[in-house]
Amino acid sequence: MKKVLFFNPPGDAIYLRQYYCSQTSKANYIYHLVDFNILGGIISGYFDVEYLDAVVNKYDVSACLDKLSKIDYDYIIFLTGYVSFDSDFSIMKKVKALKNVPMIAIGDIVLSKADELLSENEFLDAAIIDFTSPDILNYLKGNFNEVYSMFYKKGNEIIRPTPKENSRIFSIPIPRHDLGMNYNYRHPFVKRYPFATVLTDYGCPYKCKFCVYSTFRYKYRPVADVLEELRYIKNLGISDIFFLDQTFGSKQDRYMELCDGMIKKGFRFDWFCFSRVDVLDHEMLSLMKQSGCHTIMFGVESANPALLKEYGKGYDHEKIRDTFRTAKKLGIKTMGTFILGLPEENRESILKTIEFSKELDCDYASFNFAVPRMGTELRMKALKEKLISEDNRKMDQSGSFITLDTATLTKEEIVKLRKKAYKSFYLRPTYLWKRLISINSLEQLIVQLKDGIKIIQNVILGR
Ligand code: SF4
Incomplete structure (x- = not known):
């Protein structure tokens, strides 16, 4: 062969x-x-x-x-x-x-x-x-x-491709999770190793204007197929799952069926995922918790309502506060992800976002630079406003380099503000103490310490 x-x-x-x-x-x-x-x-x-x-x-x-x-x-x-x-x-x-x-x-x-x-x-x-x-x-x-x-x-x-108009539902054979089993993949949210990364859909049904996943034709897998994959993963000895779906819960019936299936089959995985604040109500969050969900990453993006509206987020700050509160009450940890440096941003709007990240009392925060990804409306806007040139290719959302100035801030100023965001969020004594006492295994302590050191090196002390 x-x-x-x-x-x-x-x-x-x-x-x-x-x-x-x-x-x-x-x-x-x-x-x-x-x-x-x-x-x-x-x-x-x-x-x-x-x-x-x-x-x-x-x-x-x-x-x-x-x-x-x-x-x-x-x-x-x-x-x-x-x-x-x-x-x-x-x-x-x-x-x-x-x-x-x-x-x-x-x-x-x-x-x-x-x-x-x-x-x-x-x-x-x-x-x-x-x-x-x-x-x-x-x-x-x-x-x-x-x-x-x-x-x-x-x-x-x-x-060149000649795309067929495929159904929204797609089936794939069980992915080869065994291929990566001997590699040291790691994530700070994993509670129990080994973990696996699972994708149950493709793209995202929402249309946020800065996001590459909004440009994909959204499709999803039958829940029965996913449960079969989870059975296989269980047999491999996996304990924790990172669901890479961009909005867990977006088709609520489907995700309820998945959580229900995980409970009924007695998988007892710990798991974490990405979602949106406006798709997870109390009922859905409770079911997720029962089926093993321990951490959710939510795109909060900005404390500025005008920016949420401009970029098509479709929810307001009361909804954000409400969902973070509900998750906390249910014992689910949260991460807020924030975008800094959208073209309309100024120093005040970024400072407001930093304060909002702390007000939300989330367990983790991730501050990312705005990236004019190919195919997005943000890119079209950045080109129109001459913030980037047509031949701009190099991009990194995590910020090893930054692509966009804003109308009033230079790239260097945005980098400084992101350092401030990380320091201000992570170096609070109360936060550090809370984080330390929440660690429940030596393995988790090692991964989190290494991550903390890297964040200090790469983001806080970096350029
Ligand atoms: S930002 Fe999140 S919700 Fe919006 S399109 Fe992208 S993946 Fe979907």
Whole structure:
């Protein structure tokens, strides 16, 4: 049987390039490569699969080339992204020189630049723009007439996707969670290791104007399939789950069925997820808690009502306060994520957001720079207001570098304000004490200490 190698190329930072959103890890966390697990599930039985994650294993380029030279593979699928494409493509040229096999790219940059990347890079053979599609199997088998959602080369020609209007419901074989089992993936919210990262839908049904997931055609998996995947994960010995769905609870009936299923089947997982404050009412939050949910990450974004309205968030600050209070009462931890540096922002609006993060009394806060992601309305606005140029490509939401000035703030001022946000939120003595006494295992203590140190190094002491 021919073998496909899934490869996460090395870099000089902890890159998170999975699920079409690339960034550097602000702290020390790095979670599973869902794209590879799902693609691995799709091709299993037809192709052997091997997996090399050079980021989590901290291999440098020469160590990678050495390892690759010892693996017998027939195709290579690699991750790349706006955060690191220069370095990724230079590494992949060396990999091609080592072994001349078809190379297939996946990552946020291929969503919008596949055509350019294929024309500019002779070594590149194809690009995947939907990793939940069965097209990869048809491509690898040479059934090109059945490939609808990929870019690929045929001789000198680039064949572009011819999307079919698929149903909103999609099924995939059980993802290959076993592939990443021996790697040191970690996340500060995990209560009990080992953990797994699970995706039950694709994209997001909401339309926030700065968000790349709003540009995907939203679709979701049958709950029965997800429960089957969870059974498989349970048998692998997994204790905690990171649901990577961007808005857990968005189709409430479906998510209630999922939580109900987890309870009835007695899985007893601990789990955490992303959601929105306006989709989780008391009933839903209670059911989530009963089925093992311990932490929810909510996009709060800004303390400024005009900005919430402008960017299509669709909820107000009373709703935010209310949902955070309810989660707390039920014993669910919360993280608020905030965007700093939208084009309309000024110093006062950012300071107000920092104060709001503390007022909410959330357990964690994440302050991110506004990033004009390809395909978003924020990007169109930034171009129109000449805050970026058309050829702007390099982007990182976590803030190893910053892309946008605002009307009244320079990039440097926004960076300083973000440092202030982190210091002001995390270095409160009452907060530090609360955090310390909430740790319930040595493993969690180690992960959280390492994350804390990285945040201080990268964000507070960094540039
Ligand atoms: S709800 Fe979250 S994931 Fe969905 S579009 Fe808005 S910001 Fe993106």
